[in-house]
Amino acid sequence: MTAPLARDTARERSRRRAARRNLRSALLFLSPWIIGFSVFTAWPLLYSAYLSLTDYDVIRDPRFVGLDNYAQLAQDPKVLQSLGNTAFYTLVQIPLYIVVTLALALLLNRAGQRAGLFRTLFFLPKMTPPVAVGILFLLLFNGQNGLVNGALRTVGITGPSWTTDPAWIKPGLILMSLWTVGSSVLILLAALQNVPTELYESARLDGAGFWRQSWSVTLPLISPALFFIVVVNTIAGLQTFDEAYTAFFGAGNTTYSNDAALFYVIYLFQQAFEFLHMGYASAMAWVLFALILVVTGIQLLVSRRLVYYEGGQR
CATH class of the missing domain: 1.20.5 (Single alpha-helices involved in coiled-coils or other helix-helix interfaces)
Structure with a gap:
């Protein structure tokens, strides 16, 4: 033993x-x-949590103030305005983005082997630096001689003042965001190509037309990809910064009205690096983190009923 x-x-x-x-x-x-x-x-994350409880201007040492920064956020009208601008942008941009992305993916899917060149062309704008996109926005959407309004004039439509009229600044930025749908188009195209063709054949035998097949076969089977795009672009929409800042706030820009383009992250950036209110900006950052966490959590809960996963589980 x-x-x-x-x-x-x-x-x-x-x-x-x-x-x-x-x-x-x-x-x-x-x-x-x-x-x-x-x-x-990890360290910047933890340190920003500490700074959010302090009064810190980079020059002097942080001074602990508790939750004063968070209380001030609730009373700052610029915070509410920037949150409203960000919410409007995200709520309008996401559905429009999904519709355009899905339409282009369906066209590429029908093109078959001939879609290779178009896949590359659709993806190339994604490689454009955001700063360049912001400058391009001013050139394309200029109310007087921009290309967009020039095209509208050829069909007898007087275009709006996209860069100076507060009512049209956010719609213009939303339209400009469609410039970079290429990566999402490729994701949906891959999902469409993975839908078994025998399901379409069975649906046709049952008398289903194109719209019925799209609703009952295509959308359920590509719903995980759609859900992924919605979540990622919602997070990106809530953090919108580059293009809007370049077009309306960069290089001391005072030519255009910019209150309508004051998104939450732009105001956070101003507080941190223009006004040196680092503690206040850190509190803003944590509020944004909590907002994104809540919105993503709600989307995950909703996805249990709307997203179809392989094996029939929802």
Whole structure:
């Protein structure tokens, strides 16, 4: 009995040594990511949480003020205005973005092998720097001699003042955001190509037309991809910054009316780097984080009823 027990004990010690060696090797390979995450993500995140409870202007040391920054947020009219602009932009942009993306993906799916060139052309605008897109917005949507209004004049329509009329600034930015639908088009195209063709054949045998097939076959089977695009673009919409800041706030721009383009992240940026209210800006950042968390959580709950997953589970 002693010899088998000794062999089992030796094997157990050998397994533990092997497990420790594997753990050390895994940590060694993961160490660049762990160090990078700790230094550039975890520490700034925790420090910003601390700064949100302080009065800090970069020049002087942080002074603890508790929840005063958060109380001030509730009374700041610019916060409410920027939140309203951001909510309007996101709520209008997401459905329009999905419709355009789905329409282009359906066209590419019908094109078959000839879609290769168009996939590349649709994706290329995604590579354009956001600053360049902001400048391009001013050129295309200029109320006097912009290309968009010029095209509208050719069909007898007088275009609005996209860059100076507060009622048209956000619609113009929403239309400009459709410039970068290419990556989402490719995601939906891949989802469409994975829909089994026999399901369409069965639907046609049952007398279903194009719209019925789209509603009962296509949309349920690509709903996970649609849901992914909605979540990602909702988060991006709530953090809208680059194009609007370049067009209406960059380089001391005072030519155009910019209150309608004051999105939440732009106001956060102003508080942090123009007014040096770092504590106040950190509180704004945590409020935005909480808002994104709540909105994403609601979307996940809704997805249980609307998103079809393989195996019939919702």
